[in-house]
Amino acid sequence: MEMKRNRTVCAGIAVLMIAGLFPLHAHAKADVFSFGHPGTAAKADRTIRIAALDTLRFVPSVVKVREGETVRFVVTNKGKLMHEFVLGDKREQMAHEAEMKRMAAMGMTMGRDPNGVPLAPGKTQTLIWTFADKPGTLYYACHEPGHYAGGMVGTILVEPAAHTSKG
Ligand SMILES: [Cu+2]
Numbered sequence: 001m002e003m004k005r006n007r008t009v010c011a012g013i014a015v016l017m018i019a020g021l022f023p024l025h026a027h028a029k030a031d032v033f034s035f036g037h038p039g040t041a042a043k044a045d046r047t048i049r050i051a052a053l054d055t056l057r058f059v060p061s062v063v064k065v066r067e068g069e070t071v072r073f074v075v076t077n078k079g080k081l082m083h084e085f086v087l088g089d090k091r092e093q094m095a096h097e098a099e100m101k102r103m104a105a106m107g108m109t110m111g112r113d114p115n116g117v118p119l120a121p122g123k124t125q126t127l128i129w130t131f132a133d134k135p136g137t138l139y140y141a142c143h144e145p146g147h148y149a150g151g152m153v154g155t156i157l158v159e160p161a162a163h164t165s166k167g
Contacts, residue, residue, distance in 0.1 A: 035089050035138050035158075038114045039070040039130035047072040050140070050154070052119050054079030056147050058140060058154040066161050070130040073140075077119035083142045083152070086116035087129055093141050093153070100143040135160045 048071055051059045065071055075085045086096055092115070103110055112118065117125035119142075131138075141153040 033088065033092065033115060034132065036129055036131040039128040041072065041128055043070045043130065044072040044128055045069050047074055050075045052077045052079065052083040052085065052142065054081050056150040056152040058152065062155045062157065064157045064159055065131055067131055067135050067158055068133045068161055070128065073127045073129065074124060075117065075119060075127065076124040077121055080121050082121065082144050083119040083147065084116055084144060085119060085125065085127060085140055086113065086143060087127065087138065087140050088115055089138050093139050097143050097148050104145055131158055134158065
């Protein structure tokens, strides 16, 4: 229940924070993302493996997906530090970063968001994501204190479906 309470507080803070910047309806309903939604294993088109390193890097640092594609991200923390893998556009990453800082300032830890997975040292986690039908650039990042600022962010190039072959 600890996680659940944290998550509620966490979401509340996010709403308060974002309400000042954007129209309330944009993000007030938690877990609705403009860049896609959690997917199911049955619909996963393919798997992309990513390693999180203590040098504050993800390997690979750039991946390509197609709009509308469902990808199974299998992420392994190969280091000894705590990391996380959070997927989102620039706005989502900045909001998450600010949220993590506020939570840390209050001595709390983040609950799990639908667009991310926590990565304990040595652990592998899976995040299945269905990308929106919208080409563009998204990011996967770690928001453990200092990591995002230290460059722990990778790029997802979402390509138009028409310009790539279905493999
Ligand atoms: Cu990290």
